[in-house]
Amino acid sequence: MPAGTLQIRAISGHSGTVPGRGVQREEEVCKYIDVTTCIGCKACEVACVEWNDHPFRETTFDNTYQTMPSTEWNYYNLIRFAEDERDGNLMWLMRKDQCMHCEDPGCLRACPADGAIIKYENGIVDFQQDNCIGCGYCISGCPFDIPKFNEKTKKVYKCTLCSDRVGQGLEPACIKACPTGCLHFGTKSDMVQIASSRAKQLREQSGFADAGVYDPASIKGTHVIYVLHDIKRPERYGLPANPVIPPSYTYWKWLAKPTGLLMAGLGLLAVFFHRVTVGPKLEQPEEPPPIEHQPDTLEAERKEQP
Amino acid sequence: MVGRPSLRALSAVTARVARLLLPFVEIPHDLANDLGINGGDRVKVTSARASYIARAMVTGRIKPMLIDGKKTYQIGIPIHWGYRGIAEDEGKTALNPVNLLSPTVVDPNAYTPEFKGFLVKLEKA
Numbered sequence: 001m002p003a004g005t006l007q008i009r010a011i012s013g014h015s016g017t018v019p020g021r022g023v024q025r026e027e028e029v030c031k032y033i034d035v036t037t038c039i040g041c042k043a044c045e046v047a048c049v050e051w052n053d054h055p056f057r058e059t060t061f062d063n064t065y066q067t068m069p070s071t072e073w074n075y076y077n078l079i080r081f082a083e084d085e086r087d088g089n090l091m092w093l094m095r096k097d098q099c100m101h102c103e104d105p106g107c108l109r110a111c112p113a114d115g116a117i118i119k120y121e122n123g124i125v126d127f128q129q130d131n132c133i134g135c136g137y138c139i140s141g142c143p144f145d146i147p148k149f150n151e152k153t154k155k156v157y158k159c160t161l162c163s164d165r166v167g168q169g170l171e172p173a174c175i176k177a178c179p180t181g182c183l184h185f186g187t188k189s190d191m192v193q194i195a196s197s198r199a200k201q202l203r204e205q206s207g208f209a210d211a212g213v214y215d216p217a218s219i220k221g222t223h224v225i226y227v228l229h230d231i232k233r234p235e236r237y238g239l240p241a242n243p244v245i246p247p248s249y250t251y252w253k254w255l256a257k258p259t260g261l262l263m264a265g266l267g268l269l270a271v272f273f274h275r276v277t278v279g280p281k282l283e284q285p286e287e288p289p290p291i292e293h294q295p296d297t298l299e300a301e302r303k304e305q306p
Numbered sequence: 307m308v309g310r311p312s313l314r315a316l317s318a319v320t321a322r323v324a325r326l327l328l329p330f331v332e333i334p335h336d337l338a339n340d341l342g343i344n345g346g347d348r349v350k351v352t353s354a355r356a357s358y359i360a361r362a363m364v365t366g367r368i369k370p371m372l373i374d375g376k377k378t379y380q381i382g383i384p385i386h387w388g389y390r391g392i393a394e395d396e397g398k399t400a401l402n403p404v405n406l407l408s409p410t411v412v413d414p415n416a417y418t419p420e421f422k423g424f425l426v427k428l429e430k431a
Contacts (some may be wrong), residue, residue, distance in 0.1 A: 061330065061346060061361055062346070063345030063346055063363055063364060063365075083365060083366050083367065085366055090367060
């Protein structure tokens with residue numbers, strides 16, 4: 001994958017067109033995970049930790065092969081195991097869980113800090129920890145519960161889709177490490193095409209009548225897509241069926257926040273105009289001393305006079 | 307400390323082992339119900355040669371067998387572990403590796419163990 005950001009648009013003193021201009025047909029990248037061929041070896045987990053130079057993190061035993069209950073600030077991707085028994089058939093489902101790099105990211109919408117979350121032209125959503133203020137809004141804004149907070153540094157972390165590798169034309173570390181080839185990386189249209197044909201193959205030849213591609217339109221698509229055995233019930237894999245950004249963030253950013261600011265601005269204007277037209281606050285006369293308690297009902301008067 | 311290797315020093319395979327959990331024994335649902343074992347409990351597996359203590363992983367992936375009308379179960383210890391690690395040192399699991407349970411019969415040239423299926427007793431530890 002060529003690096004998209006430093007493509008030349010114009011060259012001084014050069015006759016003719018810029019060589020190679022417009023050759024790259026598409027910027028958007030995508031990671032395609034074929035859940036049906038995953039063997040749960042966790043090479044991707046190891047590769048991610050190695051590439052990002054994270055320290056050893058103790059594993060948790062919860063009666064499954066799952067390394068820990070959820071992704072962590074120093075553990076960006078996790079294979080989720082689920083034993084699903086339906087109609088007497090047992091299926092051992094394994095799904096690689098990490099940031100979905102949504103086209104309409106909830107974390108980005110929720111974040112109030114300038115430059116803390118960046119979405120690149122190629123679709124990767126990256127956290128810039130230097131600008132992060134540690135408010136944690138991205139954590140609740142994410143429909144997939146991915147970003148995780150680090151108590152020590154007070155910053156939030158998640159999968160970066162190896163933006164540093166992709167920027168140099170390499171594939172992400174997890175994809176490089178996968179031994180079965182169930183992880184693929186390429187342009188979004190290519191990956192959607194491969195995923196669709198795989199889902200079709202599963203439906204027609206492998207007896208999975210409900211196989212399909214998980215690329216939810218409710219957040220305008222994601223840059224990480226899955227092929228699932230059962231697209232009708234993504235909850236079996238721990239995926240939300242219709243992920244949405246919590247509406248409170250939209251209301252806050254586009255309604256409550258601007259309205260509040262507007263009210264504050266109008267209030268200041270009102271104060272100014274009142275001062276100019278009606279005048280400044282005048283000296284108030286001294287308050288008379290407080291009157292002794294006066295009985296104001298007949299009953300009270302009768303009580304006071306024995 | 308042997309049990310806590312740095313990630314950078316390991317090859318991908320052994321690092322993947324570090325991603326695995328405490329030593330565990332895979333037990334079918336039915337057997338676990340019969341013995342009153344819940345997932346995560348300490349169990350003791352005893353063979354004719356030695357005993358081994360690990361956590362129970364109750365799973366539906368192993369189904370019981372009906373042999374001569376009698377319900378027979380198979381339990382699995384798919385990872386037989388190796389050097390002592392943090393869990394062993396903290397007393398969470400046995401100090402013996404699983405290899406002590408299997409018959410000590412090996413190929414005289416290659417030292418490949420003869421057999422990895424054998425009769426054991428399973429109980430709560």
